[in-house]
Amino acid sequence: MAGMFAYESSEVDWCEDNYKHSENVVEYFNTMSSFVFFVVSPIMLYLFHPYARERNLAVHLVWLLMIFVGLFSMYFHMTLSYVGQMLDEISILWVLAIGYALWFPRRHFPFFVKDRTTFSRMVLAITVVTTLSSFIRPTANAYALNCFALHILYSLGLEMRRYAPLTWAARTRRALRLAQASVGLWVLAISCWISDRFGCSVWQKLNFCYLHGIWHILIVVATAYGSTLVAYLDASYEIPHSLPSLQYWPRDDWALGLPYIALRGTAKTRKGC
Numbered sequence: 001m002a003g004m005f006a007y008e009s010s011e012v013d014w015c016e017d018n019y020k021h022s023e024n025v026v027e028y029f030n031t032m033s034s035f036v037f038f039v040v041s042p043i044m045l046y047l048f049h050p051y052a053r054e055r056n057l058a059v060h061l062v063w064l065l066m067i068f069v070g071l072f073s074m075y076f077h078m079t080l081s082y083v084g085q086m087l088d089e090i091s092i093l094w095v096l097a098i099g100y101a102l103w104f105p106r107r108h109f110p111f112f113v114k115d116r117t118t119f120s121r122m123v124l125a126i127t128v129v130t131t132l133s134s135f136i137r138p139t140a141n142a143y144a145l146n147c148f149a150l151h152i153l154y155s156l157g158l159e160m161r162r163y164a165p166l167t168w169a170a171r172t173r174r175a176l177r178l179a180q181a182s183v184g185l186w187v188l189a190i191s192c193w194i195s196d197r198f199g200c201s202v203w204q205k206l207n208f209c210y211l212h213g214i215w216h217i218l219i220v221v222a223t224a225y226g227s228t229l230v231a232y233l234d235a236s237y238e239i240p241h242s243l244p245s246l247q248y249w250p251r252d253d254w255a256l257g258l259p260y261i262a263l264r265g266t267a268k269t270r271k272g273c
C-alpha cells in the first residue's frame, strides 16, 4: 500500500530530468507548469457564471474539477508516484464526463436515449466503470484519454458544419475563429505531449526537456477555448432567447485573451420566449 505512494512508483516518467532542481521534487518544471490550472480555472469559473446561471449551475463543475486536475498533476510530477498518476488521469476522465453530460449535442444521442438526464446517467455509469478499469493497465490510460480529444474534435467539426452555414453574420465568424484557435492550440499541445513521450532522446541532445510542461499550459488554454465554444453552441440552441455572444477577457479587441459567453438577452426578450 505504502509503495503506491512511493516516489517513482509510477511506470510513467516524462522527459524532464529527475531531481534536477530539487531533491524533493522529481520533475520541477512539469510540477511548476501545472500552476497554470490555478490561474485559468478561477477566471473561467468567473467568466462562465452568467451562462451557468441561465443554463445550469452544474457547468461550474468543469472548472472546479480542473482545479483538482491541477492539484493532482502537481502531486504526480512532484512524486511520479502511482497514486499521483491515477489521480491525475481519473480526474481528467471526470472532467471529460461532465463535459459530455452537459454539452454533448442532443441530436447525436444514441437512439434509445430520449433526454439529457438519461444521457447524463449513462455517462455517469460508463465513467464509474471506466474509472475502475483504469487500474487494469495504467500505462494505457493517457492514450485512451487522448482518444476522447479526437472524438470531441470530430463532434465539434459536425456541429460547426451545422452552425456555420446558418448565417455569415459576425457571430458566425467569431465562432469559426474560436474553433480554429481551439483546434490550433490542441494540435500544438498534443504535438508537445507526443514529442515528449516518443522523441525524448532528441530533446535531451538539444538540452530542452520541457515539452510536457508546455503541454500543460497549452492544454489548459485549449480546454478554455474548446469548452467555451461547445458551451456557446449549446447556448445558441438551448437558450437562444438569452442572445449569447462570444467575447474575450480582459478586452474584446485583444488578440490574446480568454473567451467567454456574454448574454445580451433582456428581461423583455426572455419573457417573450
Ligand SMILES: CCCCCCCC/C=C\CCCCCCCC(=O)N[C@@H](CO)[C@H](O)/C=C/CCCCCCCCCCCCC
Pocket: 069, 073, 076, 088, 092, 095, 096, 099, 100, 103, 104, 105, 142, 143, 145, 146, 148, 149, 152, 153, 155, 156, 182, 183, 186, 216, 219, 220, 222, 223, 226, 227, 230
Ligand atoms: C462535448 C464534450 C465537450 C467537453 C469539453 C471539455 C473537455 C475538457 C476535458 C479535459 C481537460 C483536459 C485537462 C488536461 C490535463 C492534463 C494533465 C496532464 O498533463 N496529464 C498527463 C500526465 O501528467 C497525462 O499523460 C495526460 C493525458 C491525456 C489527457 C487528454 C485530455 C483530453 C483533452 C481534451 C481537450 C479538448 C480540447 C478541445 C479543443 C477543440
Ligand SMILES: [Ca+2]
Pocket: 013, 014, 015, 016, 017, 018, 027
Ligand atoms: Ca523524468
Ligand SMILES: [Zn+2]
Pocket: 030, 073, 077, 212, 216
Ligand atoms: Zn503532466
